[in-house]
Amino acid sequence: xxxxxxxxxxxxxxxxxxxxxxxxxxxxxxxxxxxxxxxxxxxxxxxxxxxxxxxxxxxxxxxxxxxxxxxxxxxxxxxxxxxxxxxxxxxxxxxxxxxxxxxxxxxxxxxxxxxxxxxxxxxxxxxxxxxxxxxxxxxxxxxxxxxxxxxxxxxxxxxxxxxxxxxxxxxxxxxxxxxxxxxxxxxxxxxxxxxxxxxxxxxxxxxxxxxxxxxxxxxxxxxxxxxxxxxxxxxxxxxxxxxxxxxxxxxxxxxxxxxxxxxxxxxxxxxxxxxxxxxxxxxxxxxx
Amino acid sequence: xxxxxxxxxxxxxxxxxxxxxxxxxxxxxxxxxxxxxxxxxxxxxxxxxxxxxxxxxxxxxxxxxxxxxxxxxxxxxxxxxxxxxxxxxxxxxxxxxxxxxxxxxxxxxxxxxxxxxxxxxxxxxxxxxxxxxxxxxxxxxxxxxxxxxxxxxxxxxxxxxxxxxxxxxxxxxxxxxxxxxxxxxxxxxxxxxxxxxxxxxxxxxxxxxxxxxxxxxxxxxxxxxxxxxxxxxxxxxxxxxxxxxxxxxxxxxxxxxxxxxxxxxxxxxxxxxxxx
Amino acid sequence: xxxxxxxxxxxxxxxxxxxxxxxxxxxxxxxxxxxxxxxxxxxxxxxxxxxxxxxxxxxxxxxxxxxxxxxxxxxxxxxxxxxxxxxxxxxxxxxxxxxxxxxxxxxxxxxxxxxxxxxxxxxxxxxxxxxxxxxxxxxxxxxxxxxxxxxxxxxxxxxxxxxxxxxxxxxxxxxxxxxxxxxxxxxxxxxxxxxxxxxxxxxxxxxxxxxxxxxxxxxxxxxxxxxxxxxxxxxxxxxxxxxxxxxxxxxxxxxxxxxxxxxxxxxxxxxxxxxxxxxxxxxxxxxxxxxxxxxxxxxxxxxxxxxxxxxxxxxxxxxxxxxxxxxxxxxxxxxxxxxxxxxxxxxxxxxxxxxxxxxxxxxxxxxxxxxxxxxxxxxxxxxxxxxxxxxxxxxxxxxxxxxxxxxxxxxxxxxxxxxxxxxxxxxxxxxxxx
Numbered sequence: 001x002x003x004x005x006x007x008x009x010x011x012x013x014x015x016x017x018x019x020x021x022x023x024x025x026x027x028x029x030x031x032x033x034x035x036x037x038x039x040x041x042x043x044x045x046x047x048x049x050x051x052x053x054x055x056x057x058x059x060x061x062x063x064x065x066x067x068x069x070x071x072x073x074x075x076x077x078x079x080x081x082x083x084x085x086x087x088x089x090x091x092x093x094x095x096x097x098x099x100x101x102x103x104x105x106x107x108x109x110x111x112x113x114x115x116x117x118x119x120x121x122x123x124x125x126x127x128x129x130x131x132x133x134x135x136x137x138x139x140x141x142x143x144x145x146x147x148x149x150x151x152x153x154x155x156x157x158x159x160x161x162x163x164x165x166x167x168x169x170x171x172x173x174x175x176x177x178x179x180x181x182x183x184x185x186x187x188x189x190x191x192x193x194x195x196x197x198x199x200x201x202x203x204x205x206x207x208x209x210x211x212x213x214x215x216x217x218x219x220x221x222x223x224x225x226x227x228x229x230x231x232x233x234x235x236x237x238x239x240x241x242x243x244x245x246x247x248x249x250x251x252x253x254x255x256x257x258x259x260x261x262x263x264x265x266x267x268x269x270x271x272x273x274x275x276x277x278x279x280x281x282x283x284x285x286x287x288x
Numbered sequence: 289x290x291x292x293x294x295x296x297x298x299x300x301x302x303x304x305x306x307x308x309x310x311x312x313x314x315x316x317x318x319x320x321x322x323x324x325x326x327x328x329x330x331x332x333x334x335x336x337x338x339x340x341x342x343x344x345x346x347x348x349x350x351x352x353x354x355x356x357x358x359x360x361x362x363x364x365x366x367x368x369x370x371x372x373x374x375x376x377x378x379x380x381x382x383x384x385x386x387x388x389x390x391x392x393x394x395x396x397x398x399x400x401x402x403x404x405x406x407x408x409x410x411x412x413x414x415x416x417x418x419x420x421x422x423x424x425x426x427x428x429x430x431x432x433x434x435x436x437x438x439x440x441x442x443x444x445x446x447x448x449x450x451x452x453x454x455x456x457x458x459x460x461x462x463x464x465x466x467x468x469x470x471x472x473x474x475x476x477x478x479x480x481x482x483x484x485x486x487x488x489x490x491x492x493x494x495x496x497x498x499x500x501x502x503x504x505x506x507x508x509x510x511x512x513x514x515x516x517x518x519x520x521x522x523x524x525x526x527x528x529x530x531x532x533x534x535x536x537x538x539x540x541x542x543x544x545x546x547x548x549x550x551x552x553x554x555x556x557x558x559x560x561x562x563x564x
Numbered sequence: 565x566x567x568x569x570x571x572x573x574x575x576x577x578x579x580x581x582x583x584x585x586x587x588x589x590x591x592x593x594x595x596x597x598x599x600x601x602x603x604x605x606x607x608x609x610x611x612x613x614x615x616x617x618x619x620x621x622x623x624x625x626x627x628x629x630x631x632x633x634x635x636x637x638x639x640x641x642x643x644x645x646x647x648x649x650x651x652x653x654x655x656x657x658x659x660x661x662x663x664x665x666x667x668x669x670x671x672x673x674x675x676x677x678x679x680x681x682x683x684x685x686x687x688x689x690x691x692x693x694x695x696x697x698x699x700x701x702x703x704x705x706x707x708x709x710x711x712x713x714x715x716x717x718x719x720x721x722x723x724x725x726x727x728x729x730x731x732x733x734x735x736x737x738x739x740x741x742x743x744x745x746x747x748x749x750x751x752x753x754x755x756x757x758x759x760x761x762x763x764x765x766x767x768x769x770x771x772x773x774x775x776x777x778x779x780x781x782x783x784x785x786x787x788x789x790x791x792x793x794x795x796x797x798x799x800x801x802x803x804x805x806x807x808x809x810x811x812x813x814x815x816x817x818x819x820x821x822x823x824x825x826x827x828x829x830x831x832x833x834x835x836x837x838x839x840x841x842x843x844x845x846x847x848x849x850x851x852x853x854x855x856x857x858x859x860x861x862x863x864x865x866x867x868x869x870x871x872x873x874x875x876x877x878x879x880x881x882x883x884x885x886x887x888x889x890x891x892x893x894x895x896x897x898x899x900x901x902x903x904x905x906x907x908x909x910x911x912x913x914x915x916x917x918x919x920x921x922x923x924x925x926x927x928x929x930x931x932x933x934x935x936x937x938x939x940x941x942x943x944x945x946x947x948x949x950x951x952x953x954x955x956x957x958x959x960x961x962x963x964x965x966x967x968x969x970x971x972x973x974x975x976x977x978x979x980x981x982x983x984x985x986x987x988x989x990x991x992x993x994x995x996x997x998x
Contacts, residue, residue, distance in 0.1 A: 007388055007390075009384070009388075009469060010383075010384030010385075010387075010388035011384070013380035013381060013383060013384045014380070014381045014384045014385065014396075016377050016380070016381070017377050017378055017380075017381035017400075017440060017444055018381065018396065018400075020377060020437060020440065021400055021403050021437065021440055021441065024403060024437040024440075025403040025406065027414070027418070028406060028410075028411035028414055028415065029406065031411060031414035032406075032410050032411055032414070035413075035414070042413065090308065093301065093304060093305050093308070094305060096297070096298075096301040096305075097294070097297075097298050097301065098298055098301040098302040098305050099298070099302045100302065100306065101305075102551075103309075104305045104306055104309040105309075105551065105555070106548050106551055107309035107310060107312060107313040108308070108309050108312050108313075109547070109551060109554075109555075110312070110313050110316055110544060110547070111312060111313075111315070111316070112494065112547075113494060113498075113540060113543045113544045113547045114316065114498075114540050114544075115497070115498040115500060115514070115515060115518065115539060115540060116498060116500060117500050117515060117518050117519070117522070118518055118536045118539055118540055119315070121518070121522050121532060121536065122315055122318075122319050122532075122533075122536060123315065125529060125532065126315075126318060126319065126322065126529060126533070127315065127318075132331040132333075132529070134318065134335060137333065137334055137335050141334070164312070164315070167312070168312075172554075172555055172558050173558060173559065173560060175555070176555065176556075176558060176559050177559075211559075214560045217401070218442075218560060221401060221404045221405060222404075224405060224407075225404075225405075225407060225408065227408075227409070227501060228500050228501075232522065243407075244407050244409070247407050247409055247410050248409045251409050251410060251412060251413070252409065252412070257413050260409070260410055261410055263407075263410065264406070264407050264410025264411070267405075267406075267407045267410070268405065268406060268407075271402070271405035271406075272402070272405070275398070275401075275402050275405065279398050
């Protein structure tokens with residue numbers, strides 16, 4: 001179908017997007033690489049010369065490095081499990097006949113419209129505050145000692161806040177996928193007396209495979225760079241310092257751009273490892 | 289009898305769905321309610337739900353202190369501009385990927401997505417210096433460009449998945465009739481892809497509206513959008529729950545209202561190729 | 565009125581001196597504290613006097629810091645005036661990033677600025693930032709609870725007394741905590757408090773060769789004392805409490821004592837915001853018999869980045885905002901208790917201001933702070949609750965995060981101090997000190 005002419009036209013049409021993104025990727029990437037081999041301290045006059053791999057060694061040998069990898073994986077993994085798990089359940093529920101379906105759908109997708117900064121501020125102050133927060137009042141109402149969310153359950157709290165924001169996204173995509181499921185197939189299975197759990201496992205879940213992959217892929221990209229939620233709530237304390245946050249501390253709080261850039265290179269490597277895993281999975285699912 | 293069962297099931301479904309929906313929505317509802325309380329009522333123990341003296345005082349204070357309309361306008365321009373520009377750049381690329389695929393198409397797509405994984409803060413200084421050099425620091429133009437680049441991979445991906453669902457035969461037919469490439473895209477492809485484009489537009493508008501790193505760090509007085517507006521209300525001195533709630537409500541209300549009115553378009557188009 | 569007259573005179577003067585002066589628009593970055601918000605509300609007075617208009621960029625403290633630091637280090641020129649603190653001023657001035665404020669008008673009376681403040685905002689004897697308000701820290705306590713506990717607060721208490729008084733005032737059933745202190749991570753939050761406190765225990769950040777000192781007994785004593793006292797008499801979740809959280813607790817009557825910034829005094833005695841406004845007493849921050857008290861010194865000040873095109877107008881603004889007449893303007897509109905405190909000698913000589921309940925204790929606290937000799941043993945740095953070196957903010961934030969993890973019960977004092985020692989030495993090595 002594709003002639004040589006249309007092929008070259010296609011290349012031409014792809015060019016603007018590819019060139020722009022290439023620039024947007026290469027310019028910062030090259031600068032990050034460059035800085036990562038330099039002693040670059042803005043508060044001490046900027047560029048203080050080449051230092052080889054010093055920044056790379058220092059970044060990983062810091063006691064904060066491995067905990068930050070752990071925190072990153074917990075946040076990304078935790079949010080993915082929660083949003084996909086609850087997303088499937090919610091999607092199935094929302095696909096059932098009910099009254100006021102449109103309004104319920106609006107209620108469920110609303111958190112997606114809230115700025116991360118705002119949602120973090122609201123959760124931190126109005127819900128998770130151990131004295132004046134609503135959750136503290138709730139705990140006290142039932143005679144329990146209020147949980148000090150952001151210090152005692154810090155990572156869980158962050159996972160909860162971020163999950164709240166991304167659950168709508170997962171639910172929406174999964175819902176569209178479920179709606180495209182052939183209902184005759186399900187009804188036939190129901191006639192044959194297959195119990196609901198079996199119907200879910202053998203028909204619904206496989207059908208959702210592709211949608212789940214897409215949710216995981218897109219969300220991972222955004223979750224790896226979660227920042228505002230941590231900045232506002234714990235400021236990286238209590239084990240919530242993710243790799244992104246650690247880089248922020250090195251670049252902006254310590255004003256050590258060289259060290260932060262080396263961290264940036266590690267973050268790119270981590271992202272690529274994750275990406276390779278994901279793309280294997282997606283690649284399979286995306287082949288039309 | 290079967291009818292009674294379905295009716296009962298419908299009642300259960302409705303109750304369950306409404307319960308969960310309200311639970312998910314509750315933090316937003318609570319913020320909106322708190323914005324109408326006085327500071328003392330906002331932290332009263334036990335908390336008051338509806339039985340308080342409703343006041344607009346907080347909105348008055350916020351409006352007096354900040355030029356809300358300017359922040360709002362900047363948000364609209366930046367989010368709108370970057371999204372529209374992104375779609376203009378992405379349509380041709382997505383078209384060629386969808387209709388003239390090559391062996392490398394999938395690689396290019398995934399590579400595009402991977403450009404989103406570079407941590408932003410690591411390149412703050414380089415980008416800052418480039419912006420100074422180009423004279424676009426604290427300008428809406430600068431932010432439109434950055435946010436367009438940030439969201440471009442998502443836009444290309446979304447459009448690509450919509451375009452692929454359009455049968456190639458229709459385009460062939462148009463071509464047989466002698467339509468030029470431009471006509472083919474504008475008159476044949478675009479009308480068929482409207483739902484997809486609408487949902488791409490909406491999703492990326494939301495993403496750009498909520499972006500809080502570059503919009504905060506590359507602006508001062510002229511181009512600051514609502515994310516900067518919020519940064520002036522978080523953790524000040526003294527009681528602030530009610531004022532924070534009012535500011536938060538003002539920051540999210542426009543996008544929330546837009547989202548509600550357009551949720552049909554957003555939902556129907558938001559598939560990312562998840563459905564075949 | 566005298567204001568009106570002064571305003572006319574000022575307008576006339578600018579017209580003459582500037583010779584058809586251009587009306588400039590100044591972009592000013594500031595922090596969202598109450599006094600600055602008030603200043604924004606009074607901007608019109610400045611515009612009436614000079615013809616210049618002002619664009620405010622008001623940000624939360626942490627965001628403001630990262631924003632102005634990036635801009636000045638990259639020479640972005642986004643702001644004509646920046647609100648910075650005692651920590652940034654000497655560092656930036658040494659880099660040549662700030663316009664010296666050595667030619668302010670005679671009417672401004674720069675000699676009237678409290679010497680402690682002027683010293684902290686100078687580099688090699690030249691003023692680089694004009695203080696908008698200054699603060700030390702002091703002890704605020706509930707007179708009624710103190711009486712109920714059968715105790716009397718001395719003017720200059722010791723830590724031992726404070727600990728005992730806190731235990732005596734604590735009444736968990738009625739939600740009253742004997743003492744509220746900062747525990748929140750961040751060098752300007754809990755980090756500032758514990759550093760100032762450690763000074764009175766004989767601890768220091770660095771020895772004279774820039775070696776970290778967290779392996780000393782003095783630091784262990786400081787942290788153990790703090791943790792014991794807070795466990796016994798502090799509020800739940802103090803590991804995440806900063807200035808604002810404690811202010812809110814105190815205003816709600818949930819704290820017996822609170823040691824924090826002197827500016828808090830006007831909030832806790834304001835009947836519109838505080839439920840305990842008429843029951844607050846003040847004392848100096850505690851000591852431990854070693855000759856150093858645990859109070860800090862800080863000022864939020866206005867500075868002009870070098871290279872701005874609007875230097876003259878920016879100076880006019882700084883002269884207006886930190887002047888005696890600005891203080892009078894606020895006093896006339898909001899009362900003397902609400903004027904920006906801690907900057908001018910003349911304010912504390914004003915009989916009307918002396919009748920403000922916390923005025924004298926604020927001044928005494930400021931006067932007892934000495935940033936040049938902050939610790940019992942000698943140190944190579946200037947600053948009480950900070951060390952004025954570029955690396956400090958980053959290091960101290962990480963150290964205070966380790967400390968907060970102790971407060972939250974996630975690690976022991978020993979573990980935290982060992983980590984603090986390692987990461988401080990590592991960062992100092994990276995910066996080339998050792």
